[in-house]
Amino acid sequence: LYKQVVDQMIREGQAYRCFCTEKRLEILRKESAKMRTPNIYDRRCLHLSEAEIAEKLEAGVKHTVRFKLSPLPEGYQDLIYGEVRHDVFALEGDPIIMKSDGYPTYHLANIVDDHYMNISHVLRGAEWQASTPKHVLMYRAMGWTPPQFAHLPLMSNADGSKLSKRQQDLHIRHLREKGYSPEAILNFVTLVGGGFENKEYSLRSIFSIGELLQMFELSKISHASGRIEMERLDDLNNSFIRQRFNNNKDAFLQECKDLLISNTKDLPGDIDLDTNFEGKIEWL
Secondary structure (H helix, E strand, C coil): CHHHHHHHHHHCCCEEEECCCHHHHHHHHHHHHHHCCCCCCCCHHHHCCHHHHHHHHHCCCCCEEEECCCCCCCCEEECCCEEECCCHHHHCCCCEEECCCCCECHHHHHHHHHHHCCCCEEEEEHHHHHHHHHHHHHHHHCCCCCCEEEEECCEEECCCCECCCCCHHHCHHHHHHCCCCHHHHHHHHCCCCEEECCCCCCCCCCCCHHHHHHHEEEEEECCCCEEECCHHHHHHHHHHHHHHHHHCHHHHHHHHHHHHHHHHCCCCCCCCCCCCHHHHCCCC
16 A cells, blocks of 8 residues: 555655665765755755666665655644644655655655544644644645644653653553552543643542543643653542542442452461451551
């Protein structure tokens, strides 16, 4: 499917084969750095004749495929940030959309996948905002209607530093192993970045996913980066436990007993869970 799209773009002059070696591209990058100018591909392969292209293909010369950029002076409308203008034609080189191994890059794969899956709204991190003009141009090149775009502000640590994949304490599996409930984790995430109409931002209120869906409003998402404050998750988890206890004390206590039994069955000796069990739940 990706190859069909690329072949159509090449036939219609919207893309072209690039036979430049990595060594030549590295020379261009170094020259741009030396001159302190944007690293823009010089379109050398765009001007190859049909005969030259055929000769290289017959000789088995490796090549990529580049999308031919054009100006997008009007920008595009971001559902969160409003009008966004980023002149990729002036600031960036023609992007590679198919690698030399025949696999598509993200730029190509995302527009093809979204188009054929009838995606109406694309929500992704703000770091992709500058790439969206390329994607809009590619949709137009294929005669497709682009989806609506909304770029989400990034999340950071409480001190403003960047989140890292190496922070194990932020992984869902780690949070579940630490005993945090799915409901508390879900409500914790909703405290970051806004996005809700008439929602009480309280650490004592636990909302169901249905309630959150009813309150969600894309236009209410904040422009500013959201900070992750882990201590708020403890408060929400405690609120969820209290809510469960107050709603159905007997069922909750039985669940606690079952959990204790399953986690202490291999310990030596007997553990009395019948005498004043309720009073032993001191943290309630």
